[in-house]
Amino acid sequence: MAVLIPGKLLFLAQQNTASMSVMGVLMGCKGAVMIAPLHSTDADIQNGKGTYVHLPNGGGRQSVAKYLQRNEPTMTVVRNPYDLIVTWYLRSGGPNGFLDFVKGVGFLYAKQYANSDSIHWHPWSTHTLRYESIALDLPKFMGGLRLQSKQVLGHVNATRGKRPWQSYHSDETILEINRRFSFYFVNNGYEMVESLSGLSKAS
Numbered sequence: 001m002a003v004l005i006p007g008k009l010l011f012l013a014q015q016n017t018a019s020m021s022v023m024g025v026l027m028g029c030k031g032a033v034m035i036a037p038l039h040s041t042d043a044d045i046q047n048g049k050g051t052y053v054h055l056p057n058g059g060g061r062q063s064v065a066k067y068l069q070r071n072e073p074t075m076t077v078v079r080n081p082y083d084l085i086v087t088w089y090l091r092s093g094g095p096n097g098f099l100d101f102v103k104g105v106g107f108l109y110a111k112q113y114a115n116s117d118s119i120h121w122h123p124w125s126t127h128t129l130r131y132e133s134i135a136l137d138l139p140k141f142m143g144g145l146r147l148q149s150k151q152v153l154g155h156v157n158a159t160r161g162k163r164p165w166q167s168y169h170s171d172e173t174i175l176e177i178n179r180r181f182s183f184y185f186v187n188n189g190y191e192m193v194e195s196l197s198g199l200s201k202a203s
Helices: 019-026 042-047 060-068 081-092 098-103 105-113 131-144 171-180 182-188 196-202
Strands: 002-005 009-012 033-036 052-054 074-078 127-130
Touching (some): 002 019, 009 019, 019 131, 074 131, 081 098, 081 171, 081 182, 098 171, 127 131, 171 182, 171 196
Parallel strands (some): 009 074, 033 052, 074 127
Antiparallel strands (some): 002 009, 002 033
8 A cells, every 4th residue: 555645745654563553644645645555456445544646557666656656755663673573473363383484384475575575575766764762753653744744643553462572572583584484674774683682672
């Protein structure tokens, strides 16, 4: 999904990074329209809330960029990978433990949601905000663009029953995440740690 505020901003949503909450705020800005994902059917759009623009089929993320990126600055939100992957695990509903998820299903989720072949991974964004400080950073960012919204940032679609994300990890899950998701750390400026004892640096 994406939100376009013509002449002002293109927000590119990524899974499990408070995207629904941010979209709610941006949709409260004058002229904002919501962009439907490439896989949406006409029925999906008709049943959805807000104003949707159906993107043309084909071309994946590149067609999104060519179709929408004109002169507007682009913005997306990223999240600490150690935390993000715990959320993927809890939302998967699978029977396996966290380590098995990271080794197997977690990689499939990464391909679906976060790698460079996915509509949900936007390395070309001109502005990147962090999930961990979004409550402070989003109003400041919008103020710089002179954007005003009728909506306030809430906590939409929160993951239920999630303990502190550090409690799901072991030395093995950390090393496996470092190996499989190194691109995410590098591109988004998060620090990789080598063991469970180093997670306080990544908080």
